[in-house]
Amino acid sequence: MKRSWAGYFLARVVVAAIVTALLSAATSAAPVPAAQVAIAGNATAGPVFPVTVHSGDGNVTIQARPVRILCLSPSATQMVYALGAGPQVIGVDEYSSWPADAPRTKFTGAETSAEDYLPLRPDLVVLSYPSGAIVQQLRELKVPVLVLPAATTFAAVYSQLAELAAATGHGAAVGAVEASMKEDISAATHKAGSAARGDSYYIEIDPTYYTATSKTFIGAEFSLFGMRDIADPAGRLSAYPQISAEYILKTNPDYVFLADTVCCQQTPAGFAHRPGFSVLAAVRLHHVIGVNDSVASEWGPHTIETLVALLGDTLRS
Amino acid sequence: MTLTADAKTSDRQAPPLDDIDGPDAPALRPTRLTVGHVVLGAGFLLAAAIVSILVGPAGLPAGAVLTEVLGRLPLVHLHSGLSATGVVVVWQWRMPRMVLGGLVGAMLAIAGASYQGAFSNPLADPYLLGVASGAGLGATLVVVGAPVIGQIPSDLLPLAAFAGAVLAVTATFALGRSRASERSSASLLLAGVAVAAFFTAVQTFLLQRSSPGQLSTVYSWILGGLSTAGWGQVDLVLPYVGTAILVLLACRRLLDVMSVGDEEATSVGVRAERVRLVVIVAATLGTAAAVSVSGLIGFVGIIVPHTIRLLAGPSYRRILPLSVLFGAGFLILADLLARTVLSPAEIPLGVVTAFLGAPFFLVVLRQARRLG
Numbered sequence: 001m002k003r004s005w006a007g008y009f010l011a012r013v014v015v016a017a018i019v020t021a022l023l024s025a026a027t028s029a030a031p032v033p034a035a036q037v038a039i040a041g042n043a044t045a046g047p048v049f050p051v052t053v054h055s056g057d058g059n060v061t062i063q064a065r066p067v068r069i070l071c072l073s074p075s076a077t078q079m080v081y082a083l084g085a086g087p088q089v090i091g092v093d094e095y096s097s098w099p100a101d102a103p104r105t106k107f108t109g110a111e112t113s114a115e116d117y118l119p120l121r122p123d124l125v126v127l128s129y130p131s132g133a134i135v136q137q138l139r140e141l142k143v144p145v146l147v148l149p150a151a152t153t154f155a156a157v158y159s160q161l162a163e164l165a166a167a168t169g170h171g172a173a174v175g176a177v178e179a180s181m182k183e184d185i186s187a188a189t190h191k192a193g194s195a196a197r198g199d200s201y202y203i204e205i206d207p208t209y210y211t212a213t214s215k216t217f218i219g220a221e222f223s224l225f226g227m228r229d230i231a232d233p234a235g236r237l238s239a240y241p242q243i244s245a246e247y248i249l250k251t252n253p254d255y256v257f258l259a260d261t262v263c264c265q266q267t268p269a270g271f272a273h274r275p276g277f278s279v280l281a282a283v284r285l286h287h288v289i290g291v292n293d294s295v296a297s298e299w300g301p302h303t304i305e306t307l308v309a310l311l312g313d314t315l316r317s
Numbered sequence: 318m319t320l321t322a323d324a325k326t327s328d329r330q331a332p333p334l335d336d337i338d339g340p341d342a343p344a345l346r347p348t349r350l351t352v353g354h355v356v357l358g359a360g361f362l363l364a365a366a367i368v369s370i371l372v373g374p375a376g377l378p379a380g381a382v383l384t385e386v387l388g389r390l391p392l393v394h395l396h397s398g399l400s401a402t403g404v405v406v407v408w409q410w411r412m413p414r415m416v417l418g419g420l421v422g423a424m425l426a427i428a429g430a431s432y433q434g435a436f437s438n439p440l441a442d443p444y445l446l447g448v449a450s451g452a453g454l455g456a457t458l459v460v461v462g463a464p465v466i467g468q469i470p471s472d473l474l475p476l477a478a479f480a481g482a483v484l485a486v487t488a489t490f491a492l493g494r495s496r497a498s499e500r501s502s503a504s505l506l507l508a509g510v511a512v513a514a515f516f517t518a519v520q521t522f523l524l525q526r527s528s529p530g531q532l533s534t535v536y537s538w539i540l541g542g543l544s545t546a547g548w549g550q551v552d553l554v555l556p557y558v559g560t561a562i563l564v565l566l567a568c569r570r571l572l573d574v575m576s577v578g579d580e581e582a583t584s585v586g587v588r589a590e591r592v593r594l595v596v597i598v599a600a601t602l603g604t605a606a607a608v609s610v611s612g613l614i615g616f617v618g619i620i621v622p623h624t625i626r627l628l629a630g631p632s633y634r635r636i637l638p639l640s641v642l643f644g645a646g647f648l649i650l651a652d653l654l655a656r657t658v659l660s661p662a663e664i665p666l667g668v669v670t671a672f673l674g675a676p677f678f679l680v681v682l683r684q685a686r687r688l689g
Contacts, residue, residue: 095528108526108528129529206530206533206534206537207545208537208542208544208545209544209545209663210533210537231661233661234659234660234661234662235662236659236662237659237662238662241659241661241662241663242537242542242544242662242663242665243661243662243663244373244374244410244544244656244661244663245410245544245545246373246374246375246406246410246411247374247375247660247661249375249402249405249406250374250375250376263460263530263531263534264534275405275409275410275547276402276405276406276409276410279401279402279405293530297529297530
């Protein structure tokens, strides 16, 4: 029983890892996304369909401007609404929390049968972690699918934004959205100044000391402020390693960010009361900050701007 | 088996003080625990415990840590010179983690050995009657239910895992006990398989509908680990594990008698069915308590008893006490590897025990086959 469990999960993890690897290989194999070419060609004349965009698993041609978009990835939902394509969306997944009035469905984005989506008659499906043969099934049904895997760099975020803009017919908006994000980031880093430059941080993903290294997207966000991730020496085999309380004590991080406030009800006060943690610099200086769990798993403009603004305010003081 | 005569004689007559080294040692295979075995087991456990207290990322000087620990012994007055932080590392983290590892290892090993005796099945392990699936479902319910029910203290997870394990095994008993005593153990095993399948199905359903974050929380619990061990968890499991180990140790002679078969055991006045029930209840409660804080750590209950059986013979009077000592030492060392091999990253403890355990078990199996 126990082994079949482990096998089941292992299989899922391995499949996910292979899919991610293939997808990222596909992404890096095309240095100039087709979407950007398309935007460049249509920048003045407005969106012209059909348009070919670069999906995580190859090029996708969209015949007409989609008006029934099924967006099953919280980060992609944020991008679609930021681009102004919200009115074309007929459904988002249950984890898409922004914007609050998006039409949430029971879908998770991990469905394995395309038949599940058919009642909504989508003309574009956006996924981040496709399961099984769903992409192939949707293509057989002539429903275009855009796969946008987890971004680990800002460049990847802007590239996904451009692909979504082209795919939804909002190519003209992408420049403004990107500029606004960069403006927010620059305002926050300017506000923080050099106060936290070189300071170390620990980001807690669950109370058993799973964390994220600087090679993750959330790590990239902290790097904007010149901060140092205490988990980097543990990141040889995984970007999300498990470390120990003793290692946290030894490295004595200047800041602690709790990204397990929702899943596991952790609080800065509770963190300070864990055995031995009262001596940590971050605890004594009140540098333990609770954040929404989603900052560690989402790369949409809203999540980014929220976290970056929080960091700007926090690190200044 | 040659045990028949031996088990009877040593139960009924006053046995010689040391029946392995004495000049009158019988020709039969010795079955009593010898001083040498105990010294070896205790030495192994002590060595594992000391090394695990000394090693850690904080890089405390070994001499100071030893002095600190010795200084806490009664009648010893030593000053270690460790900083307040060092004292926290030793007493709040390394020590409870070592003690908890030892308790869990001892419990899993003796439970495995007892199950193997009670069911006369060499592949019986502590999770046989549904403990793992029940505990897994309990843990999953807490993790998946947390956002729905609201504020749940995070220490509810071990309690839910314990409750789930007890529920699963109770269901196994309710469904699997039959009146015919000779068929009873087989139908218990089958009921255990069915209950495990049912609980796993519910757990799979819940997990399939859970978020990726919840999935990884449950998954990391399933893999097992002691990364958040504290004295609170030691307090939580000690009463159950301590009682279970004492009860099982008290049954060691009876398990030897039962190894010749239920009918033969009955003929010498041992009520096999009742002994089996006591052993199973004790082993199951102890295992449920252990996995509720450590997660599902596999293979300890198989490899430790079988290795001891190979080295010290098939008598449960040896296997059970030695399982406690070597099981504790084995899991302490496995946890040491889990936190040092990729330091500062940790490896799930269940991965270490299975990674070491599986090949080791194959070697033991080959040896056993060669010995006939």
